Amino acid sequence: MGAYIARRLGYSIITLIGVATILFFLLQATGDPALVYLPQRASAADVEAFREAHGFNDPILVQYARFITNFLTGDFGESLNFGRPALGLVMEFVPATVSLALAATIIAVVVGVPLGILAAVKRGTAADTLLMTGALTGLSIPDFWLGLMLILVFGVELGWFPISGRGGLDHLVLPAVTVGVAMAGSLARLLRSNLIDALGQDYIRTARAMGIRWSKIVAKHALKNASLPSLTSFALQVALILTGVFVVEVVFAYPGMGRLVINAINQRDFAVVQTGIFLAGVAYVLLNLVVDVVYTYLDPRIRLVAD
């Protein structure tokens, strides 16, 4: 078990070095990295001074080694627009994004789990078709557009919720629903198919033959076995859907990390962009690691193979 975690940890670090490498070469591919960091109106003398000061005139391997070392030690450079270290700046916006992501996940679980169970139990009926078409529709709606439509209906027409910024819980409702809809759809589909799989197993037939109540069989035996694979796939999808949070933050003018980074892209504040992308990479890798370890812990069959 320990060896397994250590190996997975090693892979994670390699992946993060890889992410930093991609960011480095993305810069080099532009032809002149110094220009990317500087405002477009910078004079030739300014550019040369910047190059000299930040070592852009050094051999490329030296630059690469410095870049990676800086990243791994948490030095992501300075933000041009804010004139302060990019890491500290981005970190200030992380809590807002995390709370939005958490709220969206809660909505997804509260909506997606019951619908998935219902669809699996009622498999093949009109209710199942309706629920699954609904789930698929949820996955098919572009989040930025859904956000605008929610603003129109619940913010403008009904005036129930604030439509921008960050404040109390009410500010979180519309953005969290916007992100949560696709997540709920995805979770309901996953859970349904895993649950149907579990319900087809021999031990379910045995339980039925023993006269155990159907509701108890579903809740106690099938659901338990279906939730593990669903959880794994869902955790990975959360990571993917979460990049949607970034766009939704823009729509709701929600002061999170995504809005900060997207604004930084538009203003060519590349240190902030790199920091944001790298931190998102860290979050993805950590989530994967945790899921893998938890899965191994919960499922003894995998533990045997891993050891």
Place this chain on the structure above:
Amino acid sequence: MVGLQITSSTPVRRRPGTIWRHKSAIFGLILFGSMLIGALLAGWVSPYDPGAQDLSASLQPPAFAGGSTEHLLGTDRLGRDILSRVLHGGRISLLVAVAAFAIQSTVGTLLGLLSGYLGGRVDQVIMRIADIQLALPGLVALLAAVAIFGPSLFNLILFLGIAGWPGYARIVRSEVLSLRERDFVEAARVLGATRGRILRAHILPNVLTSLIVIATIATPGVILAEASLSFLGLGAPPDVPTWGTMVNDGRPFIATAWWVSMFPGLAIVVTVLGINLLGDTIRDVMDPRSRRLR
């Protein structure tokens, strides 16, 4: 001797037939097909030139919401006809989706074949690169790349194409791993076929069916990503009508002129839902395991 009657021990399975026996596939085809035809025929069926401005008719509501029948879906801030723009906007979305698919599937299949068939170091390296790419926050990384290299249709397609290969490579790799051990591949090897020939003539044709399945999963993602990038102003150039750009155009008027954003967004929903419905059925028909789950 009494003749032995051989009966199947498993119940006869319902024949999947073609995908057209599934209602949801037909529904999906109608949705996707109508958007596709609209985009293809946009030049002929559009009532107006999508770029034609008419400032005297700016922000006209749709015909069913108090507007005139001259502009069935209303007009935007510059008085451009929304229906014509939605029809033309589909061209970009579908063009980007098809072109990005071509890149993704070519790169992904090639690397997946190499990874699965050669194994060892090559496999390790390719799969690690796939892991690294999956760790990048897709949309933001795309945004950054497009911003650095300059927003253009070509860059958009290129980066969407590059972003999508790991999904294809992983699935092709796992297919190859199981195909590699099959008897017909072994037979070809014993008969002296070269690696290249085995890959080309024996493994590739068997992998192609799963490509269709991955494509139905990946294409909706490509269309949504293109729309998001265009919405954020870093997709297609601003003078080209695309659904994402049009939704963004309507943002400032969401409280007063909802139709500017609503219709292009609906077009995205209909297209993506259509492909998703078709894809679900194709997957069911092609993959016996998932068919059992239905």
